[in-house]
Amino acid sequence: METPKDLPKFAVLQLSGCSGCEVSLLNSDEWISNFQLVYMPLVVTSHKIPEDVEVLLVTGGVRTDEDIHNLRKGRSRAKKLIAVGTCALSGGVAQFKDNHIARESFIKASHRLRMPDMLPNAYPLDRFVDVDLYLPGCPPTPELFMTALKDPENAKIASIVCQECGRQKLNDMRPTSITGTRSGVVLPDICLVNQGYVCVGTSTRGGCGALCTRPGHACVGCRGPANPYLNKEPKFVLDNLRRVFARMTDIPAEEIDEALASPWLSLFLGQFTDYTQDQSLPQRTKEKMI
Amino acid sequence: MTTITYPLSRIEGHARVVIDVHDDEVFRADFQAMEMRGFGHYVRGVPAEQITVIVPRICGVCSTAHQVASVKALEDVFDITPPPLAEDIREVLLLGQLIQNQATSLFIFTMPDRANASSLFELSQSETGKAREFSLAQNALKIRKIGTDLISLAGGQFIHPIKTVIGGVTSGIPREKADAMIKTIDELLPVAVDLVDNYWQLSLEMVDRIGTWGDDEPTFYLASTEANNFRLNSKRLRVMCNEERECHTFAPQDYEKYINIEGSDYSYAGISDFQGHIMRANSLARINLTDSFGTPKADAYLKRFGEAYGKPAHAILFFDLCRGIELVFALEKAHQMLEFDLEHGETEVGYMPKDGIGFGLVEAPRGPLIHRYEVENGLIKKADFIIPTVHNMLAIRRALMVAAKRYVSPDGISAELERAVGRVVRAFDPCIACATK
Numbered sequence: 036m037e038t039p040k041d042l043p044k045f046a047v048l049q050l051s052g053c054s055g056c057e058v059s060l061l062n063s064d065e066w067i068s069n070f071q072l073v074y075m076p077l078v079v080t081s082h083k084i085p086e087d088v089e090v091l092l093v094t095g096g097v098r099t100d101e102d103i104h105n106l107r108k109g110r111s112r113a114k115k116l117i118a119v120g121t122c123a124l125s126g127g128v129a130q131f132k133d134n135h136i137a138r139e140s141f142i143k144a145s146h147r148l149r150m151p152d153m154l155p156n157a158y159p160l161d162r163f164v165d166v167d168l169y170l171p172g173c174p175p176t177p178e179l180f181m182t183a184l185k186d187p188e189n190a191k192i193a194s195i196v197c198q199e200c201g202r203q204k205l206n207d208m209r210p211t212s213i214t215g216t217r218s219g220v221v222l223p224d225i226c227l228v229n230q231g232y233v234c235v236g237t238s239t240r241g242g243c244g245a246l247c248t249r250p251g252h253a254c255v256g257c258r259g260p261a262n263p264y265l266n267k268e269p270k271f272v273l274d275n276l277r278r279v280f281a282r283m284t285d286i287p288a289e290e291i292d293e294a295l296a297s298p299w300l301s302l303f304l305g306q307f308t309d310y311t312q313d314q315s316l317p318q319r320t321k322e323k324m325i
Numbered sequence: 326m327t328t329i330t331y332p333l334s335r336i337e338g339h340a341r342v343v344i345d346v347h348d349d350e351v352f353r354a355d356f357q358a359m360e361m362r363g364f365g366h367y368v369r370g371v372p373a374e375q376i377t378v379i380v381p382r383i384c385g386v387c388s389t390a391h392q393v394a395s396v397k398a399l400e401d402v403f404d405i406t407p408p409p410l411a412e413d414i415r416e417v418l419l420l421g422q423l424i425q426n427q428a429t430s431l432f433i434f435t436m437p438d439r440a441n442a443s444s445l446f447e448l449s450q451s452e453t454g455k456a457r458e459f460s461l462a463q464n465a466l467k468i469r470k471i472g473t474d475l476i477s478l479a480g481g482q483f484i485h486p487i488k489t490v491i492g493g494v495t496s497g498i499p500r501e502k503a504d505a506m507i508k509t510i511d512e513l514l515p516v517a518v519d520l521v522d523n524y525w526q527l528s529l530e531m532v533d534r535i536g537t538w539g540d541d542e543p544t545f546y547l548a549s550t551e552a553n554n555f556r557l558n559s560k561r562l563r564v565m566c567n568e569e570r571e572c573h574t575f576a577p578q579d580y581e582k583y584i585n586i587e588g589s590d591y592s593y594a595g596i597s598d599f600q601g602h603i604m605r606a607n608s609l610a611r612i613n614l615t616d617s618f619g620t621p622k623a624d625a626y627l628k629r630f631g632e633a634y635g636k637p638a639h640a641i642l643f644f645d646l647c648r649g650i651e652l653v654f655a656l657e658k659a660h661q662m663l664e665f666d667l668e669h670g671e672t673e674v675g676y677m678p679k680d681g682i683g684f685g686l687v688e689a690p691r692g693p694l695i696h697r698y699e700v701e702n703g704l705i706k707k708a709d710f711i712i713p714t715v716h717n718m719l720a721i722r723r724a725l726m727v728a729a730k731r732y733v734s735p736d737g738i739s740a741e742l743e744r745a746v747g748r749v750v751r752a753f754d755p756c757i758a759c760a761t762k
Contacts, residue, residue: 153360
């Protein structure tokens with residue numbers, strides 16, 4: 036029998052995030068028998084990443100000067116680096132984008148004499164290092180973690196959330212206005228767009244098992260753009276969503292535009308599509324996406 | 326002057342302890358949060374009804390508590406009361422979080438301290454000891470998973486749950502799913518009890534070895550659970566002053582009259598006091614303020630704890646034992662609640678959004694959590710998050726000072742200090758992501 040020492044070294048580096056990805060990983064405990072866990076401060080007494088790590092998962096966005104340092108050091112010690120979760124892929128909730136009021140008040144409040152400096156924004160990992168595999172989701176499900184760790188080359192991921200949702204799209208149910216975040220009772224088994232909810236599952240990468248939409252919560256796009264919209268300008272995703280609403284509803288276009296620009300959707304949709312605005316970032320090919 | 330810095334692992338988030346020693350005297354022992362989340366800034370100007378999707382992301386460990394507190398704060402603004410069925414389902418959700426959190430803290434964070442291992446997984450791989458006998462890691466993760474499964478059942482998904490909405494919950498819990506969960510709890514409750522007994526025994530052995538439970542002066546205690554009705558979906562806060570029974574009760578709306586929160590230049594986390602006094606929240610505070618749980622096994626542990634250590638009890642490592650008692654309680658209580666019909670009946674009421682100020686309170690695993698929102702023109706004008714870890718900051722500092730003084734002597738600084746620092750901080754189970762919201 037293999038002793039733990041023979042197993043490939045596995046490490047998890049957490050930058051600035053919420054630990055949600057780690058909590059999800061702990062629910063997919065199969066990796067415990069496939070790897071030797073050498074670094075994961077959340078669960079192991081460990082203060083530095085050892086050499087010769089086979090797989091390094093990095094969660095969280097780059098938010099402090101220490102984050103940059105740890106990320107670069109981690110990269111140099113790992114054969115394969117997997118960017119895990121929305122924050123690692125887009126900067127996450129802490130991405131200010133063009134919200135200058137929030138940025139200003141944050142920077143003012145974050146000044147500390149004896150602490151690591153906060154950067155003016157939260158950045159995705161591939162702004163600083165090469166990433167071998169991207170695992171989006173807020174957080175990715177335990178099943179997606181296993182896919183990323185076991186056999187990512189042959190992973191079969193649902194192209195969009197609708198594929199796994201199971202709600203039926205109807206031709207004769209055409210709402211004339213947006214239902215809002217939540218009001219009234221969600222009808223079971225019927226597509227949320229037919230019910231007037233701004234659900235972005237039609238453009239969002241699947242693989243999550245439609246965890247939100249099945250119980251009746253509109254998709255907010257945490258898995259990021261589906262393959263056809265990878266590396267495309269925001270316009271392509273938004274145009275696709277506009278087409279979906281034009282085809283399935285009678286909601287005025289201006290109302291849809293307003294909803295698509297709301298902070299609720301910018302939490303994910305805006306962040307991922309905004310990625311393409313920075314030309315210095317590498318292209319994310321579909322082969323590298325889980 | 327010598328400054329010793331201890332980076333911390335097996336806690337949520339990035340933090341360290343810094344201790345200043347001159348000759349053999351300890352001058353300072355600080356607990357420092359090393360990053361700032363800053364949600365109070367991000368959510369300014371966000372449409373009020375959307376904040377419930379955003380704020381669970383403050384923390385992936387406590388996302389359930391933040392989501393429920395957020396929804397309750399908006400219900401307070403909109404002046405609506407969810408139906409009783411929804412309140413019960415939220416309670417199941419919060420019990421799931423308590424199980425998940427206490428199992429994580431007990432077995433993943435603090436059990437390795439008791440067995441001199443670097444992690445639970447190392448423990449399970451070692452050839453010797455009780456670990457293997459009890460299939461410790463495997464069983465601990467099974468118990469933890471009951472918690473995450475309960476959150477999924479009542480909340481839709483186990484991190485950043487979605488089923489709690491303004492006005493209630495989106496759906497009930499189907500009978501067959503409730504029955505399956507009851508069966509799992511029936512099967513695993515004895516395993517949990519074994520784990521807790523084992524943990525208790527290992528704690529006694531550790532205390533024999535190190536010679537202390539982490540003695541410290543009494544403090545005030547803060548909890549929002551009731552003395553005889555332990556509900557996490559709570560309504561008011563209760564305070565125990567030095568050695569007395571309850572000396573204050575207050576609504577979340579009045580927190581500013583009692584709790585003073587400030588910043589500091591050596592940490593990104595806030596620090597609070599109770600009218601100038603040091604206070605403690607989290608498991609020990611709740612146990613000190615609980616007369617009865619109303620479930621047989623937890624009440625037996627409560628009695629055993631009181632008889633062995635007195636009530637109120639004050640030593641730092643009692644926080645860990647109390648988490649074990651609460652783990653057993655939450656499993657029993659979830660079982661009780663799932664026996665009721667949580668499937669049929671009104672799960673939510675409609676509402677009209679309006680402007681105003683609202684407060685949402687829940688008892689999170691780390692103590693009372695309050696969200697306070699000001700809504701103007703349908704947008705969040707200001708959001709405050711009153712975080713239980715912040716209430717423990719002064720108590721953590723004082724306990725670190727006690728530990729530092731114990732292990733710094735004319736002979737030098739004992740190597741045991743690093744382990745002691747870890748034990749003290751982990752006993753409070755701080756959450757850095759939340760504390761720097």
